[in-house]
Every structure is written in C-alpha cells, then in structure tokens.
Amino acid sequence: MTRNPSTDLYRNPELQFRGEIPSGRIGWRSPSNIALVKYWGKKPVQLPQNPSVSFTLKNSNTETVLEYMPADERGMDVVFYFDGERNEQFEKKTKNFFDSLKDTFPFIGRLKFVIHSKNNFPHSAGIASSASGMSALALILCDLERNYFNTLTDDDEFFRKASYIARLGSGSACRSVYGGISLWGDTEGLPGTSDLYAFPVQQDIHPDFLTYRDTILLIDAGQKKVSSRVGHSLMDKHPFAKQKYKLARKNLKVLLDAMSRGDFQTFIRITELEALSMHAMMMTSNPYYLLMKPNTLNIIERVFNFRQKQNTPVSFTLDAGPNVHLLYPAAYRNVVMNFIENELMPYLTAGGYIDDEVGNGPERIKDKNGEIKVGG
Numbered sequence: 001m002t003r004n005p006s007t008d009l010y011r012n013p014e015l016q017f018r019g020e021i022p023s024g025r026i027g028w029r030s031p032s033n034i035a036l037v038k039y040w041g042k043k044p045v046q047l048p049q050n051p052s053v054s055f056t057l058k059n060s061n062t063e064t065v066l067e068y069m070p071a072d073e074r075g076m077d078v079v080f081y082f083d084g085e086r087n088e089q090f091e092k093k094t095k096n097f098f099d100s101l102k103d104t105f106p107f108i109g110r111l112k113f114v115i116h117s118k119n120n121f122p123h124s125a126g127i128a129s130s131a132s133g134m135s136a137l138a139l140i141l142c143d144l145e146r147n148y149f150n151t152l153t154d155d156d157e158f159f160r161k162a163s164y165i166a167r168l169g170s171g172s173a174c175r176s177v178y179g180g181i182s183l184w185g186d187t188e189g190l191p192g193t194s195d196l197y198a199f200p201v202q203q204d205i206h207p208d209f210l211t212y213r214d215t216i217l218l219i220d221a222g223q224k225k226v227s228s229r230v231g232h233s234l235m236d237k238h239p240f241a242k243q244k245y246k247l248a249r250k251n252l253k254v255l256l257d258a259m260s261r262g263d264f265q266t267f268i269r270i271t272e273l274e275a276l277s278m279h280a281m282m283m284t285s286n287p288y289y290l291l292m293k294p295n296t297l298n299i300i301e302r303v304f305n306f307r308q309k310q311n312t313p314v315s316f317t318l319d320a321g322p323n324v325h326l327l328y329p330a331a332y333r334n335v336v337m338n339f340i341e342n343e344l345m346p347y348l349t350a351g352g353y354i355d356d357e358v359g360n361g362p363e364r365i366k367d368k369n370g371e372i373k374v375g376g
C-alpha cells in the first residue's frame, strides 16, 4: 500500500501491546495560540495552503487527563468529561479522531479511555479551544506511546510527532505544541519547516517578541455562526484565494524579518493586514459572511487613533470571530492597560478581557508527589 505522508507518516504496526494490556493515566496542560500570519484555506488531508506563524499563549490553557484501561470485547471506547460533566459531542469527536489514528497508534484499539478536560478560559472567549484541546490530546497519545514502547525518547522527535498528530485533530493545534513562536508550513529559506507539523522559531527572534503581550478583548459572547471548518472550505472556490495565499507567504517573510530586527512598525503593519485580509476573505466568499461586530470596528478605530497620538506600538489581530487581540511589547503594559480601562471598556462584554502573553508551551501535569489529579 502506498503511504500518504499527510496521514501515514508515522504508521507503525509494531506499536501493539504484547501480553497484558496496561492501565494508567497521563495528563498534559497545553496552551492556545494566536496566529500572526493566518492559516485560512487547506488541502487534503489537513495541510495548509500557506505557512502560518503564531504566538503560543501562556495563560489560556486546556488541562486534559486521560485514564486508560483494557477495552472490553466491543473494542476502543471513549468517555469524555468536560468541566466535570459528560460531554457527548466531545466524546464522539474524540472517538472518531482516535479511530482515525489506529494505524499510527495500533495500541489504541485495545484500550478504553476516560478523559477529563477543562479550559481555564471562558467558553465564549473565542479563544481557539480546539488548538489547546487537540494539542493536549496529541501530547498524551505520544506520551502513552513513549511509556510503553520506548520510542520518542528524543524530545525533538516527541514534539514533532505530537505536532503532526495535533494537526490531524485541528490544523492550528499543531503550533501549540511549541512555546514562544511557532511556524507551520513549508517555508522557503527555512530548513526544517513542513506542512506536516509545526516548527519552533525562537532563534533569530528579537527578545522583545519573546515576552510580547496579548490582551484579548471580549466583544461578543454568542456562538459564531460559521465554523472555521466551513470557513476553510469556502476558500476552495474563492475568487481571491490564490492571491491571498501568495500575500500570506510574502507577509510571513516580511514579518519574520521584522521580528528578528525588533521592528515594531512592520510587525504592526503585517499583523493588522493579516487579520483584515482573513476577514476580507469571509466577506467576499460565496456565501459571504461577517464575523466582526460593530464593537470590533469601534475598537479597531480607537487603536488606530491611540497609536498615532500616543506613539505606542500596539496592534490588533483577530481570530475567526469578533474579539480583538491587542498585541504589544511588555514594556508598554501599563500604558495599554490604561488605554483599555479608560477607552475600551464600554465596548466589552461583562467578561471584560483576558490578559495573556507569550508562553513556554505545554507541560505534563503532575502534583507534588509526581502523581496527577483527575477531575473536572
């Protein structure tokens, strides 16, 4: 059978338990990320149309603990608790995901899983919970493999495989596996980059960008009307798609160069251009749709005015939703916080904002005795 590298790169029939089927538990805490150059448009299977780059966040995390035990005669099964409550939607999604991974992790087929997961950011925050959630699950599966098969003992290999698996769960999740700044997609002139998994780009980045801040302004608590999955698929026949992918490639190059030089002005220009170009795609697809809200625009205008008057290097980016991420160097924290408190609060929901910053990436969950706690 021929291999398709996008799904079969790690296919390995050897990863099957011999003898007794084990029980145990593994937990990982994994962060969300915010894209600076966006992944918007994909090709099969879960491959990006253009490379993207993101800040991994510090405070917006998913904590997932997975208990595993021998499956009964019905085979692999998943029970999923989210915030302490059984969640059938996540259960179905995870079971399908695990089923799709049976050639990569054949041992999965012999196990039953009870998963406890929680986010430390509000549901409605519009923070990509699939990125943190899927990366946590991918890390757990790789950890399980490492524990029983003595594979993935090299950390680079471990995280590369986790990123590959996370990508299959949700594209943007592959970038959450690395702390700091993470790049996903084949990039000319950057050896080691790939469409199959993300790549950490800390070297050559000016230190100011490794402590950058992201304050997430919550503008609307409603469920978004068009999912990212549908948004990606609308790019397939989008009349501007080719130009958009070309622009993203160029933006990525210019942005990385600006980030190596500590050039805030170029960083501002590219991050805002990327956010607005992605939303422009939504506004010009067939059917067209709009995820920004009036207060998204009110805030953007305030940011433009503030930046000009106060000479402060703050820029905005948007995810696939109405909330605004304010990006700025740590040295400007007080100035930007005052700006938010004095000028932006009237535009925010009761949830206010989430104060976040660039973080170090995922961690294995342990308590003082080296044991992990299970629970919602």
Ligand code: DP6
Pocket (backbone or CB within 6 Å): 034, 035, 037, 038, 039, 040, 046, 052, 128, 130, 169, 170, 171, 172, 173, 228, 229, 232, 319, 320
């Ligand atoms: C708008 O990663 O959620 O956050 O691969 O279908 O799960 P799937 O899509 P997803 O896409 C979201 C993309 C984005 C921009 C980005 O993070 O690059």
